Amino acid sequence: MIKFFRSIRGKLISQSKTGTYLKYAIGEITLVMIGILLAMGINNWNQDRLKRKQELVYLTNLKNDLSNNIELLTPLDSIYKINISNLQKGIQLFKNTPSIFDFRTIDSLTSTYWSIFPVNRSTYDEMLSGGNFYSIRNATLKEKISNHYNLAESYESAFQEINRNGQDITNLNKELYPLLVLIDRLKQSPIDLKGIDTTWIHNPNSASYIGFFKQASFFTETDKYRLNEIKDFINNCKKLMVDIDQELETRNY
Numbered sequence: 001m002i003k004f005f006r007s008i009r010g011k012l013i014s015q016s017k018t019g020t021y022l023k024y025a026i027g028e029i030t031l032v033m034i035g036i037l038l039a040m041g042i043n044n045w046n047q048d049r050l051k052r053k054q055e056l057v058y059l060t061n062l063k064n065d066l067s068n069n070i071e072l073l074t075p076l077d078s079i080y081k082i083n084i085s086n087l088q089k090g091i092q093l094f095k096n097t098p099s100i101f102d103f104r105t106i107d108s109l110t111s112t113y114w115s116i117f118p119v120n121r122s123t124y125d126e127m128l129s130g131g132n133f134y135s136i137r138n139a140t141l142k143e144k145i146s147n148h149y150n151l152a153e154s155y156e157s158a159f160q161e162i163n164r165n166g167q168d169i170t171n172l173n174k175e176l177y178p179l180l181v182l183i184d185r186l187k188q189s190p191i192d193l194k195g196i197d198t199t200w201i202h203n204p205n206s207a208s209y210i211g212f213f214k215q216a217s218f219f220t221e222t223d224k225y226r227l228n229e230i231k232d233f234i235n236n237c238k239k240l241m242v243d244i245d246q247e248l249e250t251r252n253y
Contacts, residue, residue, distance in 0.1 A: 061123040066237040072118040080227040087220045112219040117159040119152040162222045175211030
């Protein structure tokens with residue numbers, strides 16, 4: 001093709017047909033420009049096609065992460081339901097004038113589960129780090145995904161704060177010292193209760209009695225709070241999965 005154009009150009013020059021040559025040259029330049037523009041258009045189209053294909057892969061992976069998060073959180077949902085029920089039983093047992101030996105049961109019932117808020121966000125973080133998240137075409141879906149992981153961060157922080165405060169109440173509260181000593185003695189064999197104070201057990205006005213209820217109440221309220229966060233996030237995962245499914249169906253994926 002190049003030889004063909006050169007041949008025509010050479011003949012026009014040799015025949016001194018300047019005007020015709022100029023028209024030909026302009027035509028040749030125009031054809032070259034059209035070719036370049038077509039090539040750029042095809043390249044841009046191909047790049048856009050690859051981006052959209054990658055976007056669908058990311059959306060599919062996000063959906064898998066959401067499903068995985070439901071699997072991670074569902075056992076915690078059951079654990080905190082059981083914890084709340086046990087706490088109520090332990091508190092009631094304590095109120096019913098327990099014997100000293102009942103505290104082995106009371107202690108096991110009035111504990112909590114020091115859990116983090118487990119969230120798999122690998123795909124979301126990968127999209128953010130690579131700048132691919134902002135290329136999601138569906139602006140509404142993009143906002144929902146962003147809000148979902150912002151919610152995850154707030155719940156992660158809440159769980160961490162509950163753990164810190166709860167451990168401070170358990171480990172730094174001097175009022176609970178007689179209870180901790182009693183539990184420790186009850187675990188020994190043979191059990192030796194000599195020299196320890198147990199009068200607080202039936203004295204609602206004692207600091208240790210009040211301290212026990214303070215800790216048990218904290219665990220009860222925070223376990224309920226954790227349970228609500230877990231349920232809310234699981235529901236949010238399910239809703240977002242439906243939205244992603246709809247987007248994938250719309251895109252004929």
